[in-house]
Amino acid sequence: MVAFDMEDPPSAVRMxxxxxxxxxxxAIKVGRPLEMQTGKEIISRIRDATDIPVIYDGKIxxxxxxxxxxxxxxxxxGADGVIMHAFVGADAVREVVDLGKGDVxxxxxxxxxxxxxxxxxxxxxxxxxxxGIGVDGVVLPATRPERVKRLSELLESESESETYIxxxxxxxxxAKPGDAVxxxxxxxxxxxxxxxxxxxKDSAExxxxxxxxxxxxx
Amino acid sequence: MVAFDMEDPPSAVRMxxxxxxxxxxxAIKVGRPLEMQTGKEIISRIRDATDIPVIYDGKIxxxxxxxxxxxxxxxxxGADGVIMHAFVGADAVREVVDLGKGDVxxxxxxxxxxxxxxxxxxxxxxxxxxxGIGVDGVVLPATRPERVKRLSELLESESESETYIxxxxxxxxxAKPGDAVxxxxxxxxxxxxxxxxxxxKDSAExxxxxxxxxxxxx
Numbered sequence: 001m002v003a004f005d006m007e008d009p010p011s012a013v014r015m016x017x018x019x020x021x022x023x024x025x026x027a028i029k030v031g032r033p034l035e036m037q038t039g040k041e042i043i044s045r046i047r048d049a050t051d052i053p054v055i056y057d058g059k060i061x062x063x064x065x066x067x068x069x070x071x072x073x074x075x076x077x078g079a080d081g082v083i084m085h086a087f088v089g090a091d092a093v094r095e096v097v098d099l100g101k102g103d104v105x106x107x108x109x110x111x112x113x114x115x116x117x118x119x120x121x122x123x124x125x126x127x128x129x130x131x132g133i134g135v136d137g138v139v140l141p142a143t144r145p146e147r148v149k150r151l152s153e154l155l156e157s158e159s160e161s162e163t164y165i166x167x168x169x170x171x172x173x174x175a176k177p178g179d180a181v182x183x184x185x186x187x188x189x190x191x192x193x194x195x196x197x198x199x200x201k202d203s204a205e206x207x208x209x210x211x212x213x214x215x216x217x218x
Numbered sequence: 219m220v221a222f223d224m225e226d227p228p229s230a231v232r233m234x235x236x237x238x239x240x241x242x243x244x245a246i247k248v249g250r251p252l253e254m255q256t257g258k259e260i261i262s263r264i265r266d267a268t269d270i271p272v273i274y275d276g277k278i279x280x281x282x283x284x285x286x287x288x289x290x291x292x293x294x295x296g297a298d299g300v301i302m303h304a305f306v307g308a309d310a311v312r313e314v315v316d317l318g319k320g321d322v323x324x325x326x327x328x329x330x331x332x333x334x335x336x337x338x339x340x341x342x343x344x345x346x347x348x349x350g351i352g353v354d355g356v357v358l359p360a361t362r363p364e365r366v367k368r369l370s371e372l373l374e375s376e377s378e379s380e381t382y383i384x385x386x387x388x389x390x391x392x393a394k395p396g397d398a399v400x401x402x403x404x405x406x407x408x409x410x411x412x413x414x415x416x417x418x419k420d421s422a423e424x425x426x427x428x429x430x431x432x433x434x435x436x
Contacts, residue, residue: 005284007291032280033287039257061279061303062250063330063391066223069251073225085279087305089332112281114307118344122336129335173281 001055001166002204003191005031009042011195013049018201020050024208027053029189030079040077047078059107060084064095075101083107083139086126087119094133105137106130109147111169120147127151131158142167142180142188152184170207177207178214219273219384220422221409223249227260229413231267236419238268242426245271247407248297258295265296277325278302282313293319301325301357304344305337311351323355324348327365329387338365345369349376355404360385360393363401370402388425395425396432 002019004012012034019026028050030043035056038045047054056074060067060082071082081103084096097104108130109115109123119126130138138155140148152165164187167180171193180188190207197203220237222230230252237244246268248261253274256263265272274292278285278300289300299321302314315322326348327333327341337344348356356373358366370383382405385398389411398406408425415421 005287007287031284032276033284033291035254036258036288036291039254039259041257058250059279061277063328064332066249066251069223069225070254073251073254085303087336088328089330089335089337091330091332093332110281110306112307112309114282114309114311117307117347118305118340119307126336 001027001029001187001189002194003029003031003057003168003189004034004046004195005191006195007033007037009034009037009045012042013045015195015200016046016049019204020052022201023205026204026208027055027187029055029057029083031057032059040073043074043077043079053080054078055081055083055103055105057083060096061088062092064092067092068095068099071096071104072099072101075099081105081136086130087122090129090133093130093135097133097135103136105139105166106135107139108151109141109144110139111141111143111173115141123147123151124154127154128158131155131163134161135163137164137166140165140167140180140185141169142175142185143169143173145175145179145183148180148183148185177210181211181215219245219247219405219407220412221247221249221275221386221407222252222264222413223409224413225251225255227252227255227263230260231263233413233418234264234267237422238270240419241423244422244426245273245405247273247275247301249275250277258291261292261295261297271298272296273299273301273321273323275301278314279306280310282310285310286313286317289314289322290317290319293317299323299354304348305340308347308351311348311353315351315353321354323357323384324353325357326369327359327362328357329359329361329391333359341365341369342372345372346376349373349381352379353381355382355384358383358385358398358403359387360398360403360406361387361391363393363397366398366401366403395428399429399433
């Protein structure tokens with residue numbers, strides 16, 4: 001999953017086109033610094049540029065009414081899924097899930113040091129809560145493979161249906177390709193190492209192969 | 219503080235112009251459902267339409283690097299302040315404060331039922347953390363005046379400088395005008411009761427007077 005955290009809409013659209021024909025299994029995560037350049041329009045332009053999944057990483061964390069509004073705007077613009085925070089509570093998560101318009105992926109723990117202060121102590125409860133509601137996916141930090149392992153096991157025991165795990169933090173934030181998938185994650189998220197490289201498509205394919213090789217090696 | 223949670227940019231700009239000449243002390247809070255229509259441009263258009271303060275209610279809740287990016291885009295577009303979550307940790311809050319580009323207002327507790335699940339148990343620690351960093355303002359729920367009272371007292375004892383309190387939840391979410399300011403808040407946030415009314419300027423002035431009357435009566 002390639003994090004589109006650049007702030008230049010034309011290069012984002014070009015990269016979406018390139019990824020569509022890249023060799024591997026890719027998805028696009030549209031970050032807010034990009035979305036804020038044009039609003040929802042960039043989600044639609046990326047949607048039109050490629051067939052691979054497009055996720056709006058809105059880190060939605062508002063009251064239920066506004067959280068659902070934000071998610072709905074993203075879905076209607078063409079997003080296949082949205083990322084929201086779980087810590088805002090069960091009612092907010094449920095309101096977005098109840099839209100029934102696309103995947104809901106909830107943040108459980110994050111990659112930065114601050115994540116251990118308030119998120120890590122409640123993350124097991126968050127897993128239980130979102131499993132009960134039935135979200136489609138969760139976010140766990142590739143920078144802490146031992147947390148991915150522990151929480152993916154808990155997720156498996158709590159969820160009645162399949163819930164996928166996406167893990168940011170690969171490369172620029174210090175995780176190595178494969179660290180997260182060999183600990184239980186389903187997708188690794190790579191941003192700067194791809195969109196800032198001279199040839200994003202080549203970089204994406206190379207990192208994808210590294211991840212697959214690690215997965216086969218374990 | 220009027221919450222601009224509508225999704226129609228032209229009516230938002232018109233309302234910004236009207237509020238600029240309204241009788242009272244007003245500010246504008248730009249919500250994400252509005253921002254997502256055009257991206258940062260709507261912040262600039264509202265900024266150009268009025269002289270009163272414009273706050274971007276981004277509910278920013280990302281890793282430090284991305285949180286600062288989002289805040290910077292909003293400040294550069296003309297926002298006087300941004301709203302971010304405190305629970306993402308001290309490093310994220312500090313990175314936005316260190317931009318030094320405008321006010322930083324951190325969410326401590328919210329108005330909806332889900333806020334009591336994970337935010338309320340840590341809110342006193344969040345107050346201590348953001349007081350230590352030196353944010354400009356905090357968000358406390360007008361729907362729970364007893365929480366505003368308790369946390370405003372804690373804020374006063376912890377903060378070395380003046381930290382203002384803004385409180386959403388008035389009218390549509392059940393709080394009465396004046397509930398929060400008589401409990402220690404500095405600004406009350408009103409959304410639907412103003413932007414959905416037939417004459418938003420009249421409604422804003424009327425609710426403003428109600429708040430002032432409550433404050434004088436106590």
